[in-house]
Amino acid sequence: MKVLGITTQQEFYVGSKERNFRINEFLVVEDRQGDLIGEVVEAETFNRYIPLNVYGDFVDASVIESMKALGYDVDEETIYVAKLRLLEEALYPVETGSDVRIPRFSEIKNLMLRTRKEDGLCLGVIRNTDSLYDECEDEFKDLLYTFEERGLVKQRELPYIMDLKSMHHYPHIGVFGGSGSGKSFGLRVLLEELMQKEIPTIVLDPHYEMDFSDCPDYFKDEKRDFNGSFKCLQVGVHVGVKFEDLTAGDLKNLLDASSPLSDAMNNVVDVLFKNKDSYLSFSNRLQALTEAQEEGSVQRIQQKIETAKNNDEKEAWELRKELFMQYDKTCPYNSVKGILWRLRRLYNEGIFSKDSRDIENYLKDGFLVVIQGNTRILQVYSTYLLNNIYHKRREYKDAQYKRVEAPYFPPFIVVTDEAHNFAPKGYDSPSKSILKEISQEGRKYGVFLALATQRPTLLDETITAQLNTKLIFRTVRASDIDTIKEETDITSEEAKRLPYLRTGDVFISSAVVGRTIFARIRAAYTISPHTQNPFDELRQKKDEDDEKFMRIISNKLPISEMDLLNAVMEIERDEKITLAQDELIQKLENLYKKNLIGRESTPFGYRYIKL
Amino acid sequence: MLSINDELKTKLTDLNGEIAKKYSPILNNNLDMKLFLEQNIGTIVTLKKLDDKELARIKEKGGLIAVDGSTNRKGGSFPHYIELYQGLAKSTNPDVDDVYLTDIYTPILSEIKENPLEDVELETDEKNWRLAQIEVKTALESVKKKTPYALVMDGGLIRYTIYAKELWKELVEYCLLNDVILFGTIKDIKTKIIGEEIKNRYEDLKGLIYDREVLFGQLQYKEMLVIYDELNKKEQSGFSSGFLRSSKSPNVIGIDIIEEQRHLLVDMARLVLTLTPENSRGVPLFLDIVDKEVKISDDLIKALLEKYLDRDIYERLFVSERDKRNL
Numbered sequence: 001m002k003v004l005g006i007t008t009q010q011e012f013y014v015g016s017k018e019r020n021f022r023i024n025e026f027l028v029v030e031d032r033q034g035d036l037i038g039e040v041v042e043a044e045t046f047n048r049y050i051p052l053n054v055y056g057d058f059v060d061a062s063v064i065e066s067m068k069a070l071g072y073d074v075d076e077e078t079i080y081v082a083k084l085r086l087l088e089e090a091l092y093p094v095e096t097g098s099d100v101r102i103p104r105f106s107e108i109k110n111l112m113l114r115t116r117k118e119d120g121l122c123l124g125v126i127r128n129t130d131s132l133y134d135e136c137e138d139e140f141k142d143l144l145y146t147f148e149e150r151g152l153v154k155q156r157e158l159p160y161i162m163d164l165k166s167m168h169h170y171p172h173i174g175v176f177g178g179s180g181s182g183k184s185f186g187l188r189v190l191l192e193e194l195m196q197k198e199i200p201t202i203v204l205d206p207h208y209e210m211d212f213s214d215c216p217d218y219f220k221d222e223k224r225d226f227n228g229s230f231k232c233l234q235v236g237v238h239v240g241v242k243f244e245d246l247t248a249g250d251l252k253n254l255l256d257a258s259s260p261l262s263d264a265m266n267n268v269v270d271v272l273f274k275n276k277d278s279y280l281s282f283s284n285r286l287q288a289l290t291e292a293q294e295e296g297s298v299q300r301i302q303q304k305i306e307t308a309k310n311n312d313e314k315e316a317w318e319l320r321k322e323l324f325m326q327y328d329k330t331c332p333y334n335s336v337k338g339i340l341w342r343l344r345r346l347y348n349e350g351i352f353s354k355d356s357r358d359i360e361n362y363l364k365d366g367f368l369v370v371i372q373g374n375t376r377i378l379q380v381y382s383t384y385l386l387n388n389i390y391h392k393r394r395e396y397k398d399a400q401y402k403r404v405e406a407p408y409f410p411p412f413i414v415v416t417d418e419a420h421n422f423a424p425k426g427y428d429s430p431s432k433s434i435l436k437e438i439s440q441e442g443r444k445y446g447v448f449l450a451l452a453t454q455r456p457t458l459l460d461e462t463i464t465a466q467l468n469t470k471l472i473f474r475t476v477r478a479s480d481i482d483t484i485k486e487e488t489d490i491t492s493e494e495a496k497r498l499p500y501l502r503t504g505d506v507f508i509s510s511a512v513v514g515r516t517i518f519a520r521i522r523a524a525y526t527i528s529p530h531t532q533n534p535f536d537e538l539r540q541k542k543d544e545d546d547e548k549f550m551r552i553i554s555n556k557l558p559i560s561e562m563d564l565l566n567a568v569m570e571i572e573r574d575e576k577i578t579l580a581q582d583e584l585i586q587k588l589e590n591l592y593k594k595n596l597i598g599r600e601s602t603p604f605g606y607r608y609i610k611l
Numbered sequence: 612m613l614s615i616n617d618e619l620k621t622k623l624t625d626l627n628g629e630i631a632k633k634y635s636p637i638l639n640n641n642l643d644m645k646l647f648l649e650q651n652i653g654t655i656v657t658l659k660k661l662d663d664k665e666l667a668r669i670k671e672k673g674g675l676i677a678v679d680g681s682t683n684r685k686g687g688s689f690p691h692y693i694e695l696y697q698g699l700a701k702s703t704n705p706d707v708d709d710v711y712l713t714d715i716y717t718p719i720l721s722e723i724k725e726n727p728l729e730d731v732e733l734e735t736d737e738k739n740w741r742l743a744q745i746e747v748k749t750a751l752e753s754v755k756k757k758t759p760y761a762l763v764m765d766g767g768l769i770r771y772t773i774y775a776k777e778l779w780k781e782l783v784e785y786c787l788l789n790d791v792i793l794f795g796t797i798k799d800i801k802t803k804i805i806g807e808e809i810k811n812r813y814e815d816l817k818g819l820i821y822d823r824e825v826l827f828g829q830l831q832y833k834e835m836l837v838i839y840d841e842l843n844k845k846e847q848s849g850f851s852s853g854f855l856r857s858s859k860s861p862n863v864i865g866i867d868i869i870e871e872q873r874h875l876l877v878d879m880a881r882l883v884l885t886l887t888p889e890n891s892r893g894v895p896l897f898l899d900i901v902d903k904e905v906k907i908s909d910d911l912i913k914a915l916l917e918k919y920l921d922r923d924i925y926e927r928l929f930v931s932e933r934d935k936r937n938l
Binding site for chain 2: 060064067069071072
């Protein structure tokens with residue numbers, strides 16, 4: 001391998017007649033200035049005679065074969081060319097003709113493996129480093145498996161270890177990639193590693209997929225159990241908001257989450273919500289006010305009081321009158337009604353039936369807490385929850401600084417998929433303001449974000465700018481590639497490769513390392529509950545149904561078309577299943593088509609029999 | 612904008628008419644050319660490509676060596692120029708190294724009289740002489756290294772008998788002694804064997820008629836015209852020749868073989884056919900490869916001269932006004 005052509009201090013071409021180059025591999029140039037380390041950024045092969053254009057002629061394969069038969073192999077004229085970029089600029093342009101060689105592990109260890117495996121998250125392997133694997137220390141060997149075309153493969157490249165401690169300086173992580181690119185899977189691996197390190201983590205999971213109890217078939221032998229490390233909690237079922245703890249601000253955030261509150265509605269909450277209100281007292285107050293407003297005037301309410309049938313009713317109307325006189329001027333009827341509807345909707349979703357104390361306790365124990373719910377509920381709930389726990393952590397740290405006592409709250413990481421739903425660009429959403437706050441000052445308090453999205457373009461820019469480490473999977477959309485180019489140190493050559501990355505291959509652009517690393521995510525120890533192919537599921541369900549029906553009718557066969565009615569009645573009596581005659585025929589025909597039962601013609605129509 | 616002179620247009624139209632008139636017997640098809648060829652010139656045969664077994668046998672016997680030469684000239688008009696000659700012999704056998712030989716010539720150092728008219732001819736002679744010499748030398752050296760099955764020269768063989776007589780004799784003798792088949796392929800045929808015959812029969816044909824004009828489009832792909840021995844003898848060159856349409860292009864190429872090996876002419880034609888891509892200009896790929904490798908690019912020559920000649924000498928003698936023109 002030699003340096004070719006015109007060189008600069010940063011970039012130049014390297015050629016070889018024997019060895020093909022791989023993109024992102026490291027090479028050492030033995031220049032007069034000393035050994036220089038560079039990375040291959042483009043690799044090409046070139047043959048002077050194939051596909052052939054010697055003087056404009058196209059060569060057909062038969063001629064090449066004939067020449068091979070003569071002993072002359074045109075393939076041997078292939079030349080391999082790579083563009084090498086130095087990691088650090090040289091003082092002078094590299095001398096043309098300098099020798100180039102493969103580096104020894106010790107020469108590039110600091111570029112690849114700065115972190116000990118105890119201090120980092122072992123996310124995968126660094127691509128194209130297999131030539132160095134044998135030389136590397138045992139500490140970095142046999143840590144993981146990767147998934148390749150031919151199945152599960154033992155580690156044979158250097159591991160990629162993400163430095164956890166450096167998050168203190170370079171806090172947040174972004175995970176970008178189109179659907180099917182391996183993004184959710186990369187997130188899963190990241191979470192597995194966090195669990196192994198017992199880092200308190202909150203995961204917002206709108207897809208109900210972050211469950212770590214199932215183990216994939218390929219890891220049956222080396223099963224890892226995460227059951228003591230994570231907890232799935234559903235909003236409204238396991239966790240919620242304790243209404244009594246809410247402030248007017250919290251409540252407004254909650255009500256605001258689905259669609260923004262108008263000024264008048266904000267005012268209604270401010271005016272009508274009293275500290276220590278329970279859901280019941282608050283909603284009753286709203287209800288009473290609307291009923292009073294429906295009457296329209298003090299006189300009419302007075303009339304109601306006077307015509308009340310009993311004392312209870314009278315008292316109730318008196319209360320309404322009082323509310324009406326106090327609030328009617330400041331709270332327009334429509335706004336009060338709007339607040340009431342929204343409040344009821346939240347209530348019906350169960351948000352107010354539970355509290356969030358469980359989450360806090362699990363976090364304190366170093367658990368990974370997965371909060372599940374549909375996107376809308378999660379938007380509402382995360383706003384409240386993140387505000388709540390972030391400020392608890394903040395109070396603790398501030399108190400520490402001021403040297404006063406405050407209850408302990410641990411640092412934690414917030415992880416979410418579809419982050420553009422929680423912090424969209426261009427319009428306000430309640431969860432955005434808290435995520436923004438964490439992105440900007442969470443570092444000081446030890447609160448970090450890991451945000452995954454398929455549309456980085458739709459993610460709030462202030463937040464994107466704060467993501468110091470980015471995992472970039474296959475991305476096809478041009479606008480997203482542009483955003484990625486803008487926000488990372490990814491080179492234009494690498495950006496060109498983005499649409500063609502294999503699933504699970506990823507560019508990791510990290511402010512710690514200062515350059516982009518091409519890696520492959522390791523095989524996950526757990527599996528998402530959604531991995532069954534829906535078409536397999538359809539077939540399976542159908543087979544199950546058939547089997548069930550077979551069981552029901554097998555002892556009632558033969559059934560002839562003449563006495564269907566009898567069969568229907570028998571089934572109803574024995575199995576408590578009601579079938580119409582047509583339905584029964586259809587089911588029998590279906591079984592016959594599948595060759596599970598037989599059918600014979602009789603003078604009175606078909607007769608279904610056992611096989 | 613550029614406008615075209617009317618006179619030029621008229622002249623070109625007239626020229627087309629003249630040419631059409633001259634070739635009317637051939638172009639008008641009132642002569643069945645194929646029949647004429649078979650009756651008077653040679654036999655037309657359809658060739659088959661060599662199969663893998665035959666190719667393997669050639670490989671076993673030492674493969675094929677192809678020889679080509681190139682010249683480059685840098686500078687202005689006589690005597691202020693310098694010429695570089697390079698010959699390359701390349702074998703299909705990967706174990707045999709390529710043989711490169713080079714030569715340089717500049718009239719500044721030779722003793723040619725100052726007669727510009729004569730000098731032009733002498734110049735060309737000098738060039739042909741040196742090129743032929745170097746090609747034959749290269750061939751000899753390569754053949755002596757390892758005996759091949761066949762040796763193919765790029766161009767007609769007659770050139771070597773004129774310009775490199777002694778060396779050529781040595782090469783032929785060596786080849787005959789060692790059973791090396793020696794033949795040449797001619798991309799641009801310049802012979803007039805057929806033309807002369809036609810003229811003998813049709814008196815109204817005037818001027819020179821070249822074979823390429825006659826043969827254009829006459830042969831089908833894979834067809835070969837093997838010239839009768841009597842005609843070859845008439846030429847007294849000591850070769851047997853044939854014309855072959857080796858690709859779909861309507862042009863034919865020529866093949867010369869030394870007389871002693873004339874029975875192998877068709878075999879060699881088949882080899883040429885096998886090595887020629889169907890949709891090409893008709894030149895065997897291997898010869899194109901050799902041709903490409905032997906050529907020195909003008910930029911390289913310039914760089915070499917600039918590096919190894921004193922700047923004073925280089926500018927004084929070899930940089931012409933034309934080199935500096937850049938419009």
